[in-house]
Amino acid sequence: MRVLLVGCGALGGAIAHGVTKMHGASLVVHDVDHAKAVKVARETLAPVVKTLEEGLAGADLVVEAASQAALKEIAPKVLGKGIPLVALSVGAFGDAPFLDAVTRLAQEKKTRILVPSGAIGGLDALRAAAEAGLDEVTLVTAKPPEGFGLHGVHEPRVLYEGPAREAVAKFPKNVNVAAALSLAGIGFERTQVRIVADPALKANTHTIVAKGAFGEMTCRVENRPSPENPASSHLASLAALALIRRFVSPVQVGT
Ligand SMILES: NC(=O)c1ccc[n+]([C@@H]2O[C@H](COP(=O)([O-])OP(=O)(O)OC[C@H]3O[C@@H](n4cnc5c(N)ncnc54)[C@H](O)[C@@H]3O)[C@@H](O)[C@H]2O)c1
Known part of the structure; x- marks a missing residue:
């Protein structure tokens, strides 16, 4: 399962390290700030792509860990190709017309938007x-x-x-x-x-x-706090990894 990570900052870096250890997943990384993608690529030995379009070719799952603006920009491109999208900049869905548009597109393309639970449980x-x-x-x-x-x-x-x-x-x-x-x-x-x-x-x-x-x-x-980023909760990156693992694994446990 080829996972394209979009956004190699504090959260993306932690996710990249986790995905490379995940059985059944192979990672490709991308960041508009190419130097950040290269840094994470060096640490994880993952291939790096310069453009989103290059990364989408052959991707089975895209993980957005960039920003609300980035999510709004990439979601139509990812879903439009029928590729499922894990969205971390969840606040963007507070924009009701955006949520409606991407929900319709995902339905039309028979794909899915996946939202991890972040730093909360239950x-x-x-x-x-x-x-x-x-x-x-x-x-x-x-x-x-x-x-x-x-x-x-x-x-x-x-x-x-x-x-x-x-x-x-x-x-x-x-x-x-x-x-x-x-x-x-x-x-x-x-x-x-x-x-x-x-x-x-x-x-x-x-x-x-x-x-x-x-x-x-x-x-x-x-x-x-996250060991990589004290401003964020450790559980947030772990929740994203658990969601990716659930997607990659043939067996799903829990509701
Ligand atoms: N859902 C959750 O549990 C959760 C938890 C923490 C953070 N977040 C969200 O995740 C996002 C990233 O957080 P962070 O702390 O890693 O931020 P960060 O600033 O450390 O990293 C963001 C990275 O994304 C890159 N980027 C920006 N726009 C891009 C684009 N269009 N294409 C590719 N790369 C792009 C930036 O260059 C940067 O390297 C934020 O929106 C944040 O609110 C979600």
């Missing part, structure tokens, strides 16, 4: 629960105040409470988790997000609370 149970209808879904993102550039905060402080649609615009650093949760559950308008600066915390935490016909669920993940 999307398997949430998706199962959604089959019977969900009444409410809330994401509580809590971080030490310094994570928001705040100092001298002695009590937990709610910085935002409202729909995911507005949260992704106001807190771009939390955009990917809020967007993945919205897509998996009840959409950007109905998903509620609460963002809290909590001085009692040492790590960033994401808690999902969902209620519906199935019952109630709470899933809390306490994230460690």
Whole structure:
């Protein structure tokens, strides 16, 4: 299975290292900043391509780890060739016309857009629960105040409470988790997000609370920073790798 990685920055680098160790996958790398692609290619011994078009020839799966603008640019080209796309810049799907257009294109070309769950857990149970209808879904993102550039905060402080649609615009650093949760559950308008600066915390935490016909669920993940990129959660690159492995593997476990 030939995997084309588009974007060789902090996240892409971590994904590249994981994919090269994955049985059944072979990696090709691309970045508009060719020097970045060459660096990752040297570390992983993967071939490098200068243009997206060159990379698409023979690709079985494309992994975008570049930017929202890049995702909007490459998605029609990738899906238009019938190639499945793993999208990491999930916040781009907050743009409803873009989401509609790429969904239609994927359907037309009989291919798929795959969105990893990032630094949150519980999307398997949430998706199962959604089959019977969900009444409410809330994401509580809590971080030490310094994570928001705040100092001298002695009590937990709610910085935002409202729909995911507005949260992704106001807190771009939390955009990917809020967007993945919205897509998996009840959409950007109905998903509620609460963002809290909590001085009692040492790590960033994401808690999902969902209620519906199935019952109630709470899933809390306490994230460690990525060894390659302290600004991002380690689980985010691991979630992308798990999704790629699921695609490459003949056996799929979990919902
Ligand atoms: N879904 C998740 O769990 C998750 C987690 C962390 C980051 N992200 C997202 O992944 C993306 C990458 O994050 P990062 O921290 O690696 O950023 P980064 O800035 O370290 O790396 C991005 C790389 O993409 C390259 N690039 C930009 N436009 C391109 C294009 N059109 N074609 C090819 N390459 C292009 C850049 O040159 C750069 O090397 C961001 O959108 C970020 O929000 C998603």
